[in-house]
Amino acid sequence: MKLRTFLILSILSFGLFVGVTLISARLPFPMTEQALAGKLVWQRHNCVSCHTLFGNGGYVGDDLTHVATKETPAYLINYLVQPPVMRPNKLAHHPALNEMDAVNLVHYLEFVQTIPTLGWPPQREKAEKDS
Amino acid sequence: MKLLKWFSFRGKGDKSIARKQQFIAQKISRRYCFSAVSFFALQSVVALLGSLDLVIPDLPSPIPFEFGRAIHLGLADLWPLIGTMGMVFFFTTAELNREIYSPRLARWQYWIVMLFSVSIFGTLALRIGNGREFLEGMPIFYVGICLALALASYNLIRTLLTDKRNITPASATMTVGIIFLFLLLLPNTITYRNPITDEVTKFWVVHLWEEMAFELTSAGFIATFYVVSGLAPRAQVEKWLYLEASMAVVGGFYGTGHHYYWIGFPAVWLAVGSLVSVVEVIPVGMLAIMTYKGLKSVKVRSNREKLTLWLLLSSVFYHLTGASLLGLFITIPWVNLYMHGTYVTSGHAHLALFGSLGFVVLAGCYYILSRGSEPTLKGYKRGVLAVCLLNGGLITMASALLVAGFMETYFWRILGMDFMEVRLLINPYLIMRVLGGAMFTLGNLLLSWRIFKAWQTTKYKK
Numbered sequence: 370m371k372l373r374t375f376l377i378l379s380i381l382s383f384g385l386f387v388g389v390t391l392i393s394a395r396l397p398f399p400m401t402e403q404a405l406a407g408k409l410v411w412q413r414h415n416c417v418s419c420h421t422l423f424g425n426g427g428y429v430g431d432d433l434t435h436v437a438t439k440e441t442p443a444y445l446i447n448y449l450v451q452p453p454v455m456r457p458n459k460l461a462h463h464p465a466l467n468e469m470d471a472v473n474l475v476h477y478l479e480f481v482q483t484i485p486t487l488g489w490p491p492q493r494e495k496a497e498k499d500s
Numbered sequence: 501m502k503l504l505k506w507f508s509f510r511g512k513g514d515k516s517i518a519r520k521q522q523f524i525a526q527k528i529s530r531r532y533c534f535s536a537v538s539f540f541a542l543q544s545v546v547a548l549l550g551s552l553d554l555v556i557p558d559l560p561s562p563i564p565f566e567f568g569r570a571i572h573l574g575l576a577d578l579w580p581l582i583g584t585m586g587m588v589f590f591f592t593t594a595e596l597n598r599e600i601y602s603p604r605l606a607r608w609q610y611w612i613v614m615l616f617s618v619s620i621f622g623t624l625a626l627r628i629g630n631g632r633e634f635l636e637g638m639p640i641f642y643v644g645i646c647l648a649l650a651l652a653s654y655n656l657i658r659t660l661l662t663d664k665r666n667i668t669p670a671s672a673t674m675t676v677g678i679i680f681l682f683l684l685l686l687p688n689t690i691t692y693r694n695p696i697t698d699e700v701t702k703f704w705v706v707h708l709w710e711e712m713a714f715e716l717t718s719a720g721f722i723a724t725f726y727v728v729s730g731l732a733p734r735a736q737v738e739k740w741l742y743l744e745a746s747m748a749v750v751g752g753f754y755g756t757g758h759h760y761y762w763i764g765f766p767a768v769w770l771a772v773g774s775l776v777s778v779v780e781v782i783p784v785g786m787l788a789i790m791t792y793k794g795l796k797s798v799k800v801r802s803n804r805e806k807l808t809l810w811l812l813l814s815s816v817f818y819h820l821t822g823a824s825l826l827g828l829f830i831t832i833p834w835v836n837l838y839m840h841g842t843y844v845t846s847g848h849a850h851l852a853l854f855g856s857l858g859f860v861v862l863a864g865c866y867y868i869l870s871r872g873s874e875p876t877l878k879g880y881k882r883g884v885l886a887v888c889l890l891n892g893g894l895i896t897m898a899s900a901l902l903v904a905g906f907m908e909t910y911f912w913r914i915l916g917m918d919f920m921e922v923r924l925l926i927n928p929y930l931i932m933r934v935l936g937g938a939m940f941t942l943g944n945l946l947l948s949w950r951i952f953k954a955w956q957t958t959k960y961k962k
């Protein structure tokens with residue numbers, strides 16, 4: 370095989386790959402400003418170190434992709450503003466947010482759960498069937 | 501310490517050219533390698549503390565876990581990057597048997613990549629970041645890393661173009677690897693509204709850096725090393741290298757599909773990701789066969805080359821097992837559906853990222869920093885001990901993570917138990933991970949010390 374063939378193959382693969390990826394990455398619904406603000410809260414506090422969205426992230430806490438279908442907004446906001454002690458700690462609390470950040474974050478989580486994930490995570494279907 | 505005569509890389513047709521002086525680029529590459537090894541040592545210590553934090557309730561810590569983990573992940577990308585930059589300069593000059601286009605640019609590039617890497621770790625320690633996994637630093641710092649990669653790409657392209665008729669496959673493959681590192685990081689220097697685009701561009705680094713661009717740079721290094729140490733004839737290496745590289749590129753790109761399964765992408769990616777991932781593992785098989793053949797035929801080597809080889813062989817081992825076999829297993833969509841987002845991923849991540857990439861970079865860094873010296877027998881034995889500890893630690897750590905992951909898969913994903921209950925169940929395995937991590941850290945510090953000693957003995961020569 371020649372260098373030229375390798376280069377052409379590389380450039381073509383790269384171009385086509387970027388193209389199809391960007392086409393596939395379209396959102397089903399546009400994101401509201403509040404959800405966007407919530408996304409920035411998520412990023413600023415590095416929530417991804419302990420939680421996953423779409424299964425990507427840390428393993429300390431539960432996956433949050435569909436948490437907004439399981440809990441009410443009021444519960445989630447309260448949890449974040451007045452965080453409880455985290456098991457198995459006796460003292461350490463879950464990191465806290467201020468009220469506005471918490472509201473925005475919950476908007477973001479409500480947006481995230483509208484993104485179709487092809488049936489992942491599997492136990493969600495089970496929970497829905499049970500109820 | 502016994503000083504061997506400088507031996508140089510054989511040019512085309514396997515003739516040895518004894519050379520007295522070292523290229524400036526090779527001298528500069530030493531500081532890249534030295535910094536990479538130092539960051540690696542730092543990473544283990546940070547990681548060990550982080551893993552302790554997960555099993556000791558209420559452990560006080562100046563840096564909270566969420567930012568400590570970010571530093572650990574940042575280091576996991578950046579020390580192999582810095583080491584790779586050094587390796588590419590070193591082995592490109594060795595392959596082409598001439599200086600790179602601009603040693604001055606290479607020096608600038610070093611300070612730029614170091615400045616921005618340290619800025620990333622420093623700001624994360626102060627709890628300032630952008631919260632995208634693996635790329636947690638502020639986007640502006642990644643602009644700096646991109647700048648360093650752009651300089652490297654420019655420098656290498658100019659180097660190759662200076663003598664167009666003498667471009668060897670290894671040097672071309674390494675250059676293309678560096679260009680891809682640059683192109684794939686570039687989209688991560690801007691911010692996106694769309695969370696799906698965020699995930700996607702992140703995987704262009706997490707997946708495409710590790711499984712494509714770094715594969716190219718490592719392939720170039722391994723090819724050069726095999727030719728030099730007589731493990732494989734140059735003609736054979738050159739015959740296969742572009743083919744291997746092409747498969748790594750095509751397989752790497754479309755294999756990214758295995759990260760696109762559940763992030764809001766159309767279902768066609770389930771098919772693309774799982775089928776093309778098979779292509780990704782073919783070059784690994786070819787590499788393993790070449791290594792096996794070489795080892796059967798060649799016996800005598802210096803201790804320095806032997807220690808390099810131990811590191812490389814470790815890499816080949818994890819490349820086959822932890823990266824390819826385990827990777828392929830979790831790529832199967834029905835398996836991934838249940839294992840995605842559990843500790844199984846973390847087990848694979850450690851086996852693949854450190855096991856196959858980390859070991860290669862360490863091999864290169866050791867080889868470069870020890871050039872011109874030969875370890876004493878005691879030094880060599882300690883080096884081998886360090887490699888054993890690293891392997892033992894990694895295997896213990898990864899096995900613990902895999903068991904924890906399988907338990908999560910079963911109890912949490914399949915039976916639908918509460919996450920926190922399962923988390924408490926797997927605690928013993930997380931403790932085992934800490935023990936593995938401690939062994940790993942010990943090996944890491946021992947190896948870093950050996951490399952430091954080698955660096956010291958060769959520092960003022962030439």
Ligand code: HEM
Pocket residue numbers: 424425426706710711758759777778780781819823824826827828829830831836839840841842845848849850852853854856857
């Ligand atoms: C040198 C080679 C490799 C490296 C360095 C590597 C590294 C990684 C890392 C760091 C992750 C974790 C990503 C995250 O946490 O989000 C990962 C995940 C993954 N890797 Fe690899 N990998 C390698 C080879 C492979 C191969 C050859 C395959 C398959 C053929 C593969 C399949 C996967 C899959 C399917 C996941 C996603 C797991 C999940 O669903 O969470 N990997 N890899």
Ligand code: HEM
Pocket residue numbers: 418419426427428429543544545547548550551554569572573575576845846847849850853854858933934937938940941
């Ligand atoms: C002393 C050795 C090490 C220990 C104790 C350790 C520990 C850890 C811990 C605690 C996490 C976070 C997992 C979680 O969120 O629960 C992690 C993640 C990770 N570490 Fe390490 N680590 C070590 C060495 C390394 C090395 C040498 C590398 C690569 C060069 C590496 C690459 C990674 C990656 C890629 C992740 C993310 C995994 C994922 O998201 O799937 N680690 N490690």
